[in-house]
Amino acid sequence: MTERRFQGPFGRLRSPERLARLEVGWVAERLAGDLTRPRVLDVGTGTGVFAEAFQPYGEVVGADVNAAMLEAARELLPEITFVQAEAERLPFPDHSFDLVFLGHVLHEATDPVQALRESRRVGRGRVGVLEWPFREEPQGPPLAHRLRPETVRTLAAEAGFSAVREEPLTSMVLYVLEG
Template identity: 35%
Template sequence: MDAASSSAQRRFDQWAPTYDDGPLQPVYRSAHRGVVGLLATVRAPGRLLDLGCGTGRLLRAVGRALPHAALVGVDRSATMLAIARRTAPGAAFVHAHAERLPFEDAAFDVVTATFAARHWAAPRDALHHIRRVLAGGGAAIIADCLDRGPRRRGPRLDPGRCLPPPWDTLLAQSGLRVRSVEYVEGHGPVPTITLIVAIAPSS
């Protein structure tokens, strides 16, 4: 683990006890609503992986929407995972990095990442692993504050025009096909949240 990753892990370990009461929770809730809403538009997720799952809040929402799905959360912070195991007992949790996912190929139908991509030390490696663990036809749903252009909101914008760099290039190089990009309302210092749906081609 490099120094930057080690520092980030310590920061999240320290943040974990008060994470669910933090000032950014309205932003995360908005992103989670967007992600859960998009689940109805992709391949039915019998197996879902949440990267950077934190205290498991998104997985709790997914569990309510998809009670029969097998849910797995990954986070680099062992302290976050300890809380997640208590608050989301219906999910399984693994201590790992997005850049080195310890799962077999094609193990999941959907991979989600909510405000996690900004913390990836090597986004190219993380996207490679997302593509690897997705079954053919499966979907990656990435929610983050990625838009560096004019603030736009609206459904299903043209991904060719609206996907912010360098994510257009990174996703293409990973083998994931961008299906849609949309912007939803955030909160406070994060007024706009980017939602990307990218599909793993069927073999």
Template identity: 40%
Template sequence: MTNHPPPDPFWTFEHTAWERSARSYHNFWTRLTSQTIELLLATVQRGDPARLLDVATGAGNVAQAGVRKGMRVIGIDFSTAMLAQARKQCPEIDFCEGDAAALPFADNSFDAIVINFGLLHFDDPERALAEAYRVLCPGGWIGFTVWATPEAAIGFQIMLQAIEAHGDPNVPLPEGPSFFRFSDPAESERTLRTIGFTDPSITEVQQTWRLSSPDALFVAFYEGTARTGGLLRAQSRVALDNIREAVIKAICAYEKDGGVEIPMPAILTSAQKP
């Protein structure tokens, strides 16, 4: 176990946001982020059922899927609101509150580690990956997912373009790591190899976000995200109304069968601890 220094402003911002947005994230985003779970687990489960650590477990969906595959699972998250949902949904799983950058486990404790869309919310992703390396057994695998860049992940493209055109993308928010840093395969491979991981594998996973109405995209970001939600909540009322209108207009191109279907691919990365 390592000691983590006092949280910086970005850590506090993210923590506050997830305490506020846990339920909305679950309501709007879980059906999308769950689309990577089977591939993520298949990437790290090599052989017999393993001891799995689910970092940034959220509502526990990956942890629950791991248990169904016979894995022995612990889920960890820094948000008490997220953990409350996880424990309600999966009472049979051991969940604990903790920081990805200071994991409360001994060296070589797990055969596999997963981080499903959590890495892009960490204040110090290198430290979190180094901690994962420490608690992973030799020969074990790590797998993590992040969003593809906005050129491919259309929901982000629509939202960020609307903010750029009708709002202020530079409102004062705590500065954090680049949101799409690990969408770049070269950056992911470089970071993992620097920490000591080997055999990195990176692939794009196609996903479709199905929403009930054009307005649901704006609400999902406003109520159910940390950084983009914080950016939206910091806009003036006039700007926010214009952003919302632009999002609805843009998303109408993706209407289908009474709802909306948006391409939202993920980048799945895995590597081994030698």
């Protein structure tokens, strides 16, 4: 990633952007690489690290609840559209996107099943979910704030997804939901 992305007290950040920074490109390629010019929605975009990674594959829209983060993302990536929205109420028509990416927001959602339903509604059947692995480690949230893989599978089934693949990364877990 470029230096402009990580200015400031980098060592104190505890974000998936920091922890998964070397895997960002792999995640984007894994989710979007087999799609032809996909339209991608990056929910929980933060400062736009994943939105930027998805950009070579197609059109990207970023969404986040944090206005300050969106402003930073807009400044860094003026060519990408960023909108303020929460995962449970996405302001887009049905089937607007080929891929929806939930970047470390599912565990924070007030209603995670509704967040997945919204992702499924605005997407066309493929949703990527990046979350912390369910293990104790020195960085990241405590174990009580992490989702077990079986919890992700249950939430996905309740939201109407027919398949969930778990792909462990170095510091995070990528869940690919389809159907």
